[in-house]
Amino acid sequence: MSTPVIADPASNPAAEPAVVKGGPTLGQRVTSFMPVIALVALLTALTIADPDFLTQRSLTAAVRTSAPLVVLAAGATLVVLCGGIDLSIAALCSLSTVLFAMWLPDMGGLTILAVIAAAGAIGAVQGLAHVLLRIPSFVVTLGGLSIFSAIALVISDAGPIRVVDRDSTKWLNLYVAGYVPMSFFVALLVVAVVSLILKLTPLESFVKAIGYSESAARLAGTPVDKVKVAAFTVSGACAGLAAVMLASRNFSGSPTMADNLLLPAVAAIVVGGTAITGGHGSLWRSLAGALVVTLLRVGLPIVGVPSAWEQILYGAIIVAAVALTLDRSKVAIIK
C-alpha cells in the first residue's frame, strides 16, 4: 500500500470517471530538455569567453570530432538502459580500426559493412556470455576490453596500419548541405534510426522494463535475454561504425586509436541524464551529452583555458551537468 487515489468509488461510483486528464507537468517537461539546455548553456559560455568561437569553421570541426563519440555513446546507451554497462566499446573500436585497415586492400568498399558486422558479432558474443553464463556485464566487457586490446596489438604488430585505399571512405569526409560533415550526419542517422525503432516498436517497453526491474520483466514474459543480446550487438556494431569514422579520418588503423574514448563515452551517457542504473534515458540524451563532452574538449583550449585548468573545468562541468540533467523523479536510488 502507499499512495492515494482520487475518490472512493463505493461512495460515488457514477460521478467520478475512472480516467481523468493529466500528463507530465511543466517541471517534468523542462527536466526532459535539460541535456539540450546544458548544451546551449555551454555553447553560450564558450561564445562569451571567446566571441570568435561561434564560427562555422570551429563548429564544423567540433561536430566532426564528436561523430565517433556520438556513435559509441549511442550504442552503449542501449546496454545502460537495460541495466548493464559495456566497457569494451573503445577497445573494440580500436580493434575495428585495425581490422578496417587490414581488410581494406582485399575487400574495398565492402570493408565498412564487414567491420561493422564483425564488431556487432563480437558484441553479440559478449551479450551471450553475459546472458547464458550469467556473468555481470561489467565483468564480461572488462574482460573484453583487455582481450580486444591485446588482439589488436597482436594482429597489427603493435603499430599503426596505413589506410591505402582512400576512395572507399572518401564519402565520409564530404559535407551534407555544404556545412554538416558526413560523419556527423551518419552519427545523427544512427541515433535517429535506433531511437525510432525503439519508439515505434515494443522494444522501448522491453528495454525500460528490463532496466528498471529485470525480474518483473522476466515474469511478464518479455524476451529479456534476446533484448540484452541485441543491445550488446548494437553496441558492438556502433563501435565498428565509429572505427570506420576514425580510420577514414586518420587514414590509418591503430590498436590504441579509440582507447581514450571510453570514459568520454560513459561521461556522454551520464551527462545526457541516462540513469547508469538502467531504465531511464534515451539515445537523444547521449547525443546531447556527447556534444557537451566534445565541446568541452575542443572548446576549452580554443577559448584559451590553460591546460591544467582545462582538466579541472572539464571534471567540474561534467559533474555539474549531471546534476542538471538527471531526472531524479524517475530514478529511485542514486548510486
Place this chain on the structure above:
Amino acid sequence: MTTNLQPHPETDASAPVNALEVRGLVKHYPGVKALDGVDLVVRQNEVLGLAGENGAGKSTLLKALVGLVRPDAGEIWVRGEKVRLRSVVEAADHGIGMVFQEQSLVPNLTAAENIVLGSEGPGVRRGIYRWDTMRKLAQEQLDKIGSHIDPLARTDSLSFAERQMVEIAKVLRIEERTSHPPVIILDEPTSVLESKEIETLFSQVRRLREFASVVFVSHRLDEVLDVCDRVAVLRGGQSVGETPTAGAVPSDLHRLMIGSTGSDDHYHEGLSERSVADSEPRLVVKGMSGKTFRDVDLDVRAGEIVGIVGVHGSGREDVCRALFGAEPTLAGEVTLDGAKLDLSGTRAAVASGIGYVPAERKIEGMVGPMSVADNMTLTKQKSRCAGPMVVPQKQATLVDKWIERLSIRTPHRGTQIGRLSGGNQQKVVLARWLVAGDIRLLLLDHPTRGLDIGARSEVYRLMRELANSGVATVLLADSLEEAIGMSDRIIVMNDGRATKEVACPSGGKPTPLDLVKEMV
C-alpha cells in the same frame, strides 16, 4: 474535570495532554487529494489503531507524522505544542518514531550496528566504532523490549520477526532525544509474520504501552481490535470516525471504512455460475518434480479455481513458478488442453496462454516507474501493435477500456503505476493477462497480499468472472479462509508432495481446522 467552560481536552489544564494531535491535515498530489482535513488524537499510553482501505490516506498521514511528507495545510501538535516536522530526525527530536512496513535494516550489519545506526552517540569515539559500548547500547535497547536477540548477530541471519524486534529496539532509541514518552508508529507490522510471531509482537506492543503511545496500522481488523484501545478510521483522506475497541466487532470497522454495510458474500460465491464438474480438465500435471517438490499430480478444469495450501516450505510456491517456467522442472509431464506444455521458460508459458501474478507485486509483478498503460500491455505486445509497430491510439483505447472495466483508480493511463494504491496496482497486473483475451490458465501467488478488504473483494470478484469465462485458476491464497472461500477444490501440499485433495464446493466447504490437520 473542574470546569465545563473549556470542553477541549487539550486546553483543559487538568486533563492529560495528548501525546500527539493532528488537526485538519491536507496533502495534495497531482490529481489526487491524499489527505483532506484529517483530525487525529493519540493519547498518552494508549495503543491507537488506524484503519482504512488502501488509498484512504493512512500512508500519507504516517509519513507526515515522521516528517517524510510535508502537509499543504493543517497542524501537528506534540504534547500540547505545535510542531513542524521536516525530517525523520526532527520527528525523532519530538519523540515520534516509525517502524517501517518495508523493513529498513541493513542486512549485512549486526543487530547492534543497526540499532545505533544514525545515532551512535558514545558508540563512536573519534570516528572509531567502539564495539563494547555499541553492544551495550544495543543490549539496553533490546532489554527494554525484553528480547533475547544476540546484538552481534548479523541481521540477515535473523528471522523476519526477530528483525522486527530489532527495528522496534532501534526506534526506541528516540527516547535518548527527548525526556517525554515517545510515540511509536507501527505500519503493517504483522503483514508478513506467522501467527505465533504475531502473538509475540502483540505482547511487545502491550509492553510498549507502559511507557509510550503506539499507533498501530493493520489491514487485519481482528488484530486491530485485539491489540488496540481505540481505533480511528480514515476514508478518502478524511477522518470518518473512531471507536473504542471494547465490544466492537470487525464489521463495525469495515462499515466505517467502506462507508456502507459490507456484503455477507465476501468471496462472491453467488457469482459462481458454472458447474465445473463435467468440463474437460485443462491443466493436467503428472509426476512433476523440481528442486523443492516431488511427484506432484494436479489437474484443473476450465472454469475451476483450485487452491493449493501448505505450510511454509511445502513447495507450493515453487510448483506455481514451475508451471510458469520460472523455476526448473526435473521430471514430469504437464499438458494444457491436451497439448504438452513447454516448461523451459516464461516466454513459452506466456505463448501457451498461461498467466502468473507473483506474490512480490512491487518487485516482480510490476515495473514501478513505467506507466499504467505500458505495464498493462507489457506482456501482450500484439494487443497494442499493428505488425511490428506500436499504435499509441490502439493502446490508449485498450488500456482505457480495461481501466474502466476493472474500475482501476488512476489519474491517467500515463501515470506511473508506482503511484497507485496496492489494490489498483494489482488490478493492472491482472489486466496484463487479460488484455489479449487468450488467457487459459491463471496462476495466482498470493494475489491479495497487502490489499485491504475492499480491494480484496474486487480481486475476488474478478477471479469469479474469469472462472465463469472458462479460465482455469490455481490459487495460492493469503489465508486458509481465502483458500476455502474461493476454491472449488483444494490440494494440500506437505514437504514438496501433494498429499491430499479436499473437495470444496459451495455449500459444502471444509473448515480451516480440517485443512490444518492435513497440512502438518
